[in-house]
Amino acid sequence: MATAPGRVRPATPADVPAIVSMIRDLAEYEKALHEVEATEEHVGAALFPEGGAPTTFAHVAEVDSTVVGAAVWFLSFSTWTGTNGVWLEDLYVDPAHRGSGLGQELLRALATLCVERGYHRLEWWVLDWNSASIGFYESIGARAQDEWTRFRLDGDALAALAGG
Template sequence: MTVRPATIDDVPSILGLVHDLAAYEREPDAVEATQGDLVAALFPPSATPTAFAHVAEVDGEVVGMAVWFVSFSTWTGRNGIWLEDLFVRPEHRGAGLGRDLLAALARVCIERGWRRLEWWVLDWNEPSIGFYRGLGATAEDEWTTYRLTGDALTTLAGGTTPSRPA
């Protein structure tokens, strides 16, 4: 078992895991991301990445991922990590890969002097909630997430939508 930063060669596996995660989260048709989208975010040829990923491998096969981006807290005046997605294929759960992926991100935080590693979890996902609590994570139950998408996002932006790159 190995946990390491992702490379561009891992993008097809990461996208496959994103689809597996969407199915697990009862949204199998919600994934719009393409390999090109992931390459552009994780490994842009002439810009700074806007997202990062670590992968878990077993016998050379990518079986887990942690996709994250840099956050910032005005209260601490420091950056942190926002974990967008953590997923380990069901047949590889229980071997410590999820913990190892989170530990890798915790090390990034500590090495860079960042103060927070944060993420969302669906209210119904009791196995994950129990896992996170077992690591010492605490729920931020006083906060409610809001999201603008689609027409509401376009309207707030002034009614124009930029074209999406192919």
């Protein structure tokens, strides 16, 4: 594969508006824009908190000094391996730059981070209907983990369990 036409780097506070824009673009693609509540303030506070350690991280892909892709991630932990891993929450590359290698470079940056830190896993979700993304992930050696069923507790059910 040819070298991607840009570069991948850790995000900076100046990248937050572009990251939020891409979160919204991804949600629109996934037919869930109405569910996005995240603001620049939310994302900025998670990535670059004042007076504390971040809980969320991001890498961006840029071409000609313009951010055109992002990987938003956080640390996970496997009790089986006894090590952290990286959970990729969102991977997005602007449609005009898809196929350029930037998506793979974003994943490579996270894989490199995992290897350098001794983490055993890089994991993420992909919607069942997103065949283009599934094909891309399979092309780089990722395997579907379909023996697990995902559960979520949110909204009223979350409040009810919390006793509220």
